[in-house]
Amino acid sequence: MVLTRDWKSTLVKSDRTIEDAVRSLDSSKLKIVLVVDEQNILLGTITDGDIRRGLLKGCRLDNLVHSIMKSSPSVVQRSMPIHLILEKMAIEKILQIPLVNEEGKVQGLFVRNQDAIDVVKRPNSMVIMAGGFGRRLMPHTENCPKPMLTVNGKPILEHILIKAxxxxxxxxxxxxxxxxHIIERYFGDGESFGVKIQYLRESSPLGTAGALGLIEGGIQADLVITNGDILADISYGRIVDFHSEHKSDATMAIRTYELTSPYGVVKSNDMRIIDIEEKPTFRLDINAGVYVLSPGVFKSIKKNHAMDMPTFFQEMIQESMKVLAYPLHEEWMDIGRSDDLIIANKKYELNDS
Incomplete structure (x- = not known):
């Protein structure tokens, strides 16, 4: 455990928005936001989970932080011995705890050393969809499958695999x-990457859900599926935990997409104009291309039967299965066009500099 020097980067004023909190989480890397007033008195804390729960309840990124913050967070003072602070954090299963003075003003932040926490081997398998033609990325994909296009010197597919x-x-x-053959030659059986890889070879395109019918012997644990052209800061472990905790049959990661009209929108009733909104912004929840499926749903997938994932989700909804959305606030990119590839390379280059 350390008293981090970077604690001031976690401070967000109470009049800021959820979007500001997200930016703070991304930039500080300390995985917590401390909401304070003008005198830096602690009003609440925000974690990734708080943001996710807020989005699920209908909060928007332009809502104020108080709508999602934990208003009675655990805190410690300098008079508390270190061993008791560690014990408190272990009992409450938290990785960060604010240090405050008697008036409640933030003085620092204790952070448990996350590097010392062993990564738990998960029983879950992951399917990466890499069979598409990538026609929108021609001529880049003329002699290279889309998931093998490089971002910062590594194939997109390798970025996904290593992160998982x-x-x-x-x-x-x-x-x-x-x-x-290009993908199989590069990754082989996965031994050189410290993982095990099996290939689902489609003789003809089967779609995101249809390809799952090629898995031999079924699955024993919740399965993660991702498109092979997605670069995101998403935690695959968290979406699996979310899926499991909510006893979901199928979970889809969703992302808010904002579309601003270049024109003023006129609302009318018969011939009477009742409102004019200048260049409004519409917010839509879109499919982010990452899914979790429970073992029980695989009986619905037929071998060598083409089906995309949205269609499969529609079928499960019609059968009254529990189908949930997992909102993403993290950085997310669908590498579908040449411009996306250029932007991705610039972002990764900046992150490494």
């Missing part, structure tokens, strides 16, 4: 079709 491995995922299925 760091969270304890060690068994992967990769669905392949277009230029599959």
């Amino acid at each position: 491995k760091q969270e304890g995922f060690l068994h992967f299925y990769i669905s392949v079709h277009y230029l599959s």
